[in-house]
Amino acid sequence: MQCSSKSIAILFSLLLLVQISFSATAKWSKPTSQTYADPVMDGDSIYIATAVGTVLKLDKAGGNQIWTQDVIGTIFVSPLVYDFVYVGTSDSVFALDKVDGRLVGRYVTLPQKVLTSPLAVGNRLFVAAESKLFIFDLSSGAGDLKSPLVVTLPGQTDSSAFVDGNGISLFLTDGRLVHISTSGALDITFNIGTPVWKAGPIKVEDVIYFGSERKFYALSSTGVMLWSQDFNGWLSHPILHNGIVYVGCNDGNLYALNQSTGVINGSFKTGEAVLAPAVSNNTIYVPSKDNNIYAIDIRTMEQKWNMTLDDWPSTPLLSDSVLYTVSLNGTVYTASTLGCEITEPAKDARVASKARISGIAYSDAGLKNVEVRVGIGAWSSAKLSEGKWSIDYTVTGASDGSKIIMDCRASDSTGTEIEPYNWRTFTYVSSEDSLPRINVTYPSKATSGTEFTVKFNDESGNVLKGVTLQYANAYYEAENGTVKVRAIDGETAIYVSKPNYKTEVVTIQVDAPSYTIFIIPGAILGVIILIVAILFLTKRWR
Secondary structure, eight states: OOOOOOOOOHHHHHHHHOOOOOOOOOOEEOOOOOOOOOOOOEETEEEEOOOOSSEEEEEEETTTTTEEOOOSOOOOOOOEEEESSSEESSEEEEEEEETOOOOEEEEEEESSOOOOOOOOETTTEEEEETTTEEEEETSSSSSSOSSOOOOEEEESSSEEEETTTTTTEHHHHHHEEEEETTOEEEEEEEEOOOOOOOOEEEETTTTTEEETTTTTEEEEEOOOOOEEEEEEOOOOEEEEETTTEEEEESSSEEEEETTTOEEEEEEEOSSOBBOOEEEEEEEEEEEETTTEEEETTTTTTTEEEEOOSOOOOOEEEETTEEEEEEEETSSEEEEEEEEEEEEEEEEEEEEEEEEEEEEEEETTTTTTEEEEEEETTOOEEEEEEEEEEEEEEEEEEEETTTTEEEEEEEETTOOOEEEEEEEEEEEEEGGGGGSSOEEEEESEEEEEEEEEEEEEOTTTSOOSSSSSEEEEEEEEEESEEEEEOOOOOOOOEEEETTTTTTOEEOOOOOEEOGGGGGGGHHHHHHHHHHHHHHHHHHTTTO
16 A cells, blocks of 8 residues: 555545445454555455554455464565465565464565565565565475575665566666566666656566656566656556556546557546556446545446545455455455445335335446345345336335334345345334325416426425326426426316325316407307308398
8 A cells, every 4th residue: 555645635525425326335344553555365365464563364254353463573565475475574574374374484684674565486485675685485385484595686676566477577766677587687677767666567468567656657578668648646556457557646536548558548536646446347446545445437437336434545355246445544344346225215204005115226247136125024126227226015014103124235247145235214104194295386377288387395395306297197207306287278186196205186277378268259250240241242231
């Protein structure tokens, strides 16, 4: 996890959160202590390395602690889970048994601090510590970390290494890229001529992608500059997915760059600096120093949901439709990447025996089904369309004034199911007369053939959406609390309804148009004129 200014644009964050559709809640959370390193997942376990030198192994299903082990020194970077758990600190590199966490090996690196996560290539372990590189032979399987090959680097390095062929490559802070083989041979590949700090480079098809300070680069493995892009802030570690490079910036944006050209295809704004993102299915997960993780649609760069933490988050991990992250404050969080939310009836509303329950749902892996349960009854499938769902439910066995609970749960295209994801409490009423009322605003009279406006509010005066108005055998849907109706002569009754509300009947006086008062006299006069004309033409008027 990268560290810089911890100031948070609180006002911007609050305004941003008002606009979101979903706010995820943690499935479980576990406090530890301040943590600089990203978590590591291995099978059904998560490994957390805290700044004070404590390593924890947790069960990812519920966060239960399997073991904990203290080591010497400050941990700045993530451990490597390989045949053992290898942990680098400001003092040493340690090997811990994966099963019980016991210490099986240690090698002191002082005065060099380990600022790069250990890397393994075959039976060789590479540990970069500032200006030294330690290569350990793992072939014994003992994890004792004895007698490493020590390579003196021609400069300093800080967490900018990656596995590269038969060894590793790493950037020195002066901009040189060096390759070290498993035998310890060192080769200076090229020099980009500018400093490189905490770059987190990735290599794909002989192209190296990395950001340093305010510039992002795409270089061939021989050092040829393919493209570069300037930014207004320091950059995070990048990820590459389907021809797009995603990188966070401390100007508060996640940027999407074309892999071939570096052209910025899109961005997503948060309230503070963006850290290294993650990707799964069609979703980018964006950790921000505004203390949120945002789930972003990869196609539109628009937000699906967010989760708020007690401090800024690490790069998240994804497994079985669950997201895992740890805050700088040391709290481990999990959240479902699918879920549902009940939007109607409103919280603590009154409901009668026939209730309509509706809401919204999402799934980053593709939504399959939404089910609803009232009380301890059976789960029933809701009608689902484009993320919106509804179900007409008959409440039975409840007494007047009693509290009932409604749950919803969602499942995704992989069959993963989270239950229950969202619930609300309601008050059951035996008579529909006790349901919430619809306040209807309408004119007392209208002229036939003209339009008049009808508005709807709830009992608190808020605009009421989703109201149906029936007038003269025609139905009008007032999605935004207002509807225009054309008056029909002789029709006076207006029926107003909405699920879980008392149906209202109002009347309106419909008058004939003002010109109709002249129609009958005019018609009589016209007949008289016609008769006189006929008599005149036939000369019978004499």
